Amino acid sequence: MMVLNTSQFSAIRGERMNKSELTQIDDVAKADLKQLLMQYHTSSNGLTSQAAADRLAQDGPNTIRNVKKRSEILVFIENFTSMMAILLWISGIIAMAAHMVELGIAIWAVNVINGCFSYWQQHAAQKATDSLKKMLPSYVKVRRDGQSLRVNTEDVVTGDLIELQAGDAVPADARIITSANLEIDESSLTGESVPVDKTPEYHHDQGEFSQDNMLFAGTVTTNGTALALVYATGMDTEFGRIATLTQGQKKVVYPLQRELNHLTRQLTIIAMVIGIAFFGLAIFFVHYPVANSFIFALGMIVAFIPEGLLPTVTLSLAQGTQRMAKRHALLKNLNSVETLGETTVICSDKTGTLTQNQMTVNHLWLAGNTYDVTGTGYVTNGKIMAGNQAVSLEQDSDLTTLIRIATLDNDTSVDEGTSNEKAKILGTPTEAALVILTRKAGEDRQALTKQFERLGELPFDSKRKLMSTITKTPAGNWLIYTKGALGSELAACDRILDKGVVRPLTEQDRQRIVAANEQYAREGLRSLAFSYREVTADDPLVGTKIADYTPQTAETHMVFVGLMVMSDPPRPEIYDAVQKCHRARIRIIMVTGDSPVTAKSIATKIGITSANARVISGDELDQLSDDELRQALKGEVIFARVAPEHKFRIVSMCQKNGEIVASTGDGVNDAPALKRADIGIAMGVTGTDVAKDAADMILTDDNFASIVSAIEEGRTVYSNLQKFLLYILNSNVPEAAPSVVFLLTRGLVPLPLTVMQILTVDLGTDLLPALGLGIEKPEPGMMDQPPRPQNSHLLNRQIIWKAFGLYGLVASIISTCAYFFVNYVHGWPNVALAASGSLYAQATTMTLGAIIFCQIAAAMNCRTQISSVFSVGLFSNRRIWLGIVVEIVLLGILMEVPLLQEIFNTAPLNSAEWLFLACIPIPLFLLEEGRKLLVRHLRVRSQS
Incomplete structure (x- = not known):
């Protein structure tokens, strides 16, 4: 779903909301839940798959349609109304008024063709952007046929039961059926940034959208879980109705756009100044007629205007982002490409980004026993291998308790799929590892969840680092099951389960548990701690409503059970990606919630840091001043046991150090850091909707190597823009040089290149x-x-030197020599230079041909900045070779077609002259290859 501007929602909601609409929302909010389920022909098991498909076909996808799309006619016309375009329209009128109709038509043709070309490129760029948007699907869990399924939000229909958890975007308007600690960010609708509590009970506060048991599309789940009944989708939602009044937003001008606009204005002013100067010189120095002087100056202006610069840049950006998409990095905005090329620091998560995000339990630690389950077959036939002995759950009651907590204190579910599909695990990789272990251990999760009814839960919180569920045993007792980080878990425990006996947790026990955990961490492993609490008759929680349970009251006086230790191996491609970053002078800062020992072990193993790197924990980070943190960030540093909220400060201090920061994230609390970073990078597989919305780029494979590939592509796109600029500008000098010769000789040398031929270069061959x-x-x-x-x-000194002082100067000399070569063959200097007739046409055609063949060499030379063209493949870029063929064919047509000969003042060339032209690109290409070889050699020497 699209996200609309908050202020626009607030500005129009009073206009849109009326009593009937408020009543409709209230009717759904107040309705009896059973009747509501019947009204939408659904049940607690959700819709059937067939019913959902029928409703989707009838009502259409759950999307916000663009109801105020800009008129294509207006978009088309805009390409003919720029400052330069208006100047050319006026110039064409003046040319016609001066009885030079052909020239006036040609100038207008420049405008028409260039405008159409610009529109075509805008259309191609938009098409590329739209295709990228289709690659950014949003998913939601729904209950259908009694099972939890992960479906595209576009496929949500009325009557669906949606399952939400922290980080999920609400996909449609819905009525809450059940919830636990649910908080919703409704700022997109109400403008209020503070999340609001939601419950299944109806209560209506003052203000719009304030029903406690109602959820609205476009809002975000910030905490807790919920099961809700969808009653409106797409344009029928409150979000959709408001969207009809808020579409057609004002475009944002990004830094790259501003620079390109500035560059265009600069080049236009330079062209105008040159044109005025040539106009004055033609009148007062050469004594040219005013009309001819104006046309002469107009040719200079056209020669220095980079027609098609902006649309070509847009298309280049779009094509670059498509290449990134193929490498699993989706940019939400084309202009972010510029920032990617400047990135100096990557603040990266560990799990799933640097590692494979395929958690596997390989150790179980209990007070009275340990299980090393690292090998294949460690869990078989409902038994777990302890050394060479197979132990069943019945043989170890502590193990049974540990497995049971892992099974029940778990929000991950299994979609068994169909006969043609594999089973899918819907949830986090960590919880998935627990589910897989418990299934292999012989625990029937579905039967167990029916036997132990879940009464409520305390969702995972990044601050306390725990998750708890409250369950009811078959005997009617209440149990609180908790899992989470060892430090938080131990702080909540005062007893321990030891060989079936619950006894006080001693300091010696704590030291033994911590020592075991640290040993696992040194091996690069991650652990989860498990505990429970039985709410007995004398427990203070007896008589307390489930809704009133809090972490402070429920997660205390726990019984420690044990550890499940998991491994998440580094991605195979991470080693090469890290080395690329080091070579590219891009620093990597690991920011993880894992223990300091585990974080350092992984960072050292994959080469991010050396063994001497400083490790800063979240607690230590809180004690550091900003200056101390900034100083620490200048060296090798790893951040461990940090909360997502710490990322914002880390990113901010890096930026204050002058760094351009890319930061990864996947959770709700990562959103501020993602927005703060110069490039926010969300995980496409495990990332929440909140993180994806805040990010500039989304990784479809959650892979760090894809970030490095994106940076490489970002650098490439910017480099290609400079190559394009160099190529466009280098032909300006040879276009202007003949006119300079004409002026310096005070008209004794006739114009070696006519205005119409200049237009040919700018419009046709460039x-x-x-x-x-x-x-x-x-x-x-x-x-x-x-x-x-x-x-x-973009336009730096190196490009200016190459365009005007190297490529342009050489092409000017060659094209001027080509003009005199034709005259020399026909008797010059013994006879005067022809100012008209077939010889003059042949000489100017030769000048035009020399410029075009110099362009051929320039196109090849501009393909690389330092590397040899042979290293990228001489024929690897087919579009350039197509352009070269078109250039030559166009020159041949201009020379051979009589009508065009008259308009463009051209004439056929003989074989010797064609041979002269054909020889031009080869030495220019080889000389440039030699220069690049020398530059590479000098760089190697300077680095050695």
């Missing part, structure tokens, strides 16, 4: 090779260079 440069693949060694400085610009 475009396709330039587009080819915009999609060039990453250059070898791209990740061996440091990040681009923040104050760098």
